[in-house]
Amino acid sequence: MKILTLNCHSWLEENKEVKFQQLVDKIIEEDFDVIALQEVNQTQGEEAGILDEWYCFNNDTWPILRDNFALALSEALLVEDKEYYWTWGFSHLSYGRFEEGLALFSKEPLLATVTQVSECSDTADARRRILVSGVTETNGELVTVGSIHHSWWANDAFKIEWQGMEKALMDNQNPLILAGDFNQIAGTVGHELVLNSPLKLKDSFEIAETTVGEATIEGPIDGWNDHEGSLRIDYVFVSEGIQVKNHTVTFDGVHAPLVSDHYGIMVELELIKVSV
Numbered sequence: 001m002k003i004l005t006l007n008c009h010s011w012l013e014e015n016k017e018v019k020f021q022q023l024v025d026k027i028i029e030e031d032f033d034v035i036a037l038q039e040v041n042q043t044q045g046e047e048a049g050i051l052d053e054w055y056c057f058n059n060d061t062w063p064i065l066r067d068n069f070a071l072a073l074s075e076a077l078l079v080e081d082k083e084y085y086w087t088w089g090f091s092h093l094s095y096g097r098f099e100e101g102l103a104l105f106s107k108e109p110l111l112a113t114v115t116q117v118s119e120c121s122d123t124a125d126a127r128r129r130i131l132v133s134g135v136t137e138t139n140g141e142l143v144t145v146g147s148i149h150h151s152w153w154a155n156d157a158f159k160i161e162w163q164g165m166e167k168a169l170m171d172n173q174n175p176l177i178l179a180g181d182f183n184q185i186a187g188t189v190g191h192e193l194v195l196n197s198p199l200k201l202k203d204s205f206e207i208a209e210t211t212v213g214e215a216t217i218e219g220p221i222d223g224w225n226d227h228e229g230s231l232r233i234d235y236v237f238v239s240e241g242i243q244v245k246n247h248t249v250t251f252d253g254v255h256a257p258l259v260s261d262h263y264g265i266m267v268e269l270e271l272i273k274v275s276v
Contacts (some may be wrong), residue, residue, distance in 0.1 A: 001138045001271070002030060005179035005236055006251060006264035007038040007149065009222075010069035019259040024076045026256055030065040030266065033138060035105035036147035036179035039260075041098040042068040054078070054085050056111035057133065062090035062099070070103035083107075089114035089132040091149065093124050102147040102180070104133040108133030117164030118151070127151060129161050129219070131168055142210060143273050144172050148180040150276065158183065158190045166197060175271055176201070181262060186232040194237060201237040204244045204267045213249025221261040236267045243270045 004027070006007055011021050027035065042049075046065035055064075062073055070088045077084055084105040094100040104110060112134040120127040133146040145220045148165070152155035169176065176199065184190030186205075194201055205211060213229035224231070238244060245268040252263040 001034070001143075001270045003034050003145075003177060003179060003236060003267045003269060004030065004032045004250075005036040005038075005234060006148070007181040007234060007273070008250070008258040008263035009039050009262065010041045011043070011067070011098070012041070013260060016175055019088070019257070020072070020076070022257045023251075024073065024080070026250070027077060027112055028082055029107060031112040032105075032266075033107050034101075034136065034145050034177070036145065037070065037103040037105070038147060038149040038181045039094075040069045040101050041094065042101075044097055044099055054083065056085050056087040056110040056112045058087050058089060058114050058132070060089045062101075064088055065099070066111060070105075073227040074105070087132060087134060089130050090123070090132045092122075092126050092128040094126060102130060102149060104132055104134050104147050106134065106136045106145070107169060108137040110136050115164075115168040116149075116162045117168060118157070119160055119164075120253050127157060133168070135174060138271065142174045144169070144174040144176045145178075145273065146178045148182070150180070150184070151213050152183045152184045153188070153190050159193065161223050161236060162190075162193055162197070162208045166199060169199060175241045177236065177242065177269070179236045179265070181193070183233055188254035194235075198215060200240050202239075202244075204236040204238055204247045204265075204269075205232070208244040208247035208267070210246045211248070212246070212255065213252060215259065216249065216263045216265065234262055234265055236265055238269065241272055243272050244268070245270060
């Protein structure tokens with residue numbers, strides 16, 4: 001099972017059309033089973049988008065608009081005969097003109113859910129955070145996957161959101177994969193909070209049989225304006241019963257072109273039987 005996670009910074013990049021096509025090309029080349037995307041934007045005031053049979057409806061009633069990045073990606077992949085089921089959830093307004101959300105793509109249908117995990121429920125406030133999750137199938141086995149974009153640690157924002165995440169997933173009985181931009185530096189208290197969670201998650205970078213690359217951002221970017229070096233703040237966390245074959249940083253300008261202010265992560269997984 002191949003996973004891609006990427007904070008897209010969508011419709012904000014220079015040469016955005018070129019970078020969009022580079023993302024499409026990489027998805028076709030790698031043939032991912034599941035894709036978790038963050039900062040999946042659409043422009044406020046756009047006309048309604050037209051959804052087809054590949055869209056998996058969820059409990060979120062926020063409308064999908066014509067220039068929704070995930071909708072555009074689905075359409076571009078279909079042109080290349082690459083069929084993915086997908087879903088999108090709205091998180092909050094951003095950059096004064098966008099409606100920002102999270103998306104999941106899967107080769108198999110998704111039973112999708114959108115859950116607010118933050119205390120903040122104001123859609124105009126960037127502190128409103130959600131989880132977009134879905135139950136899907138791989139090799140005849142059910143698995144739960146989630147796309148997430150968390151806040152920073154300041155004012156316990158991440159801690160509170162993580163408690164909301166644990167509550168949302170408390171009753172999950174399937175192997176679990178959580179992927180996205182956690183905004184927590186590897187080795188710090190936020191990262192440790194995830195690793196010590198009752199969800200019993202492991203960091204794919206730490207347990208992979210092979211790794212290529214490490215950092216997922218470089219230099220000052222939005223949200224890390226005072227930072228000059230490289231950091232690992234994007235992750236794929238997996239529960240018991242999932243073996244990580246490899247963890248590769250991509251879209252880093254080396255292994256694939258830069259398409260965002262974040263690098264992406266590709267992870268190859270295998271579901272294994274856990275003895276009871």
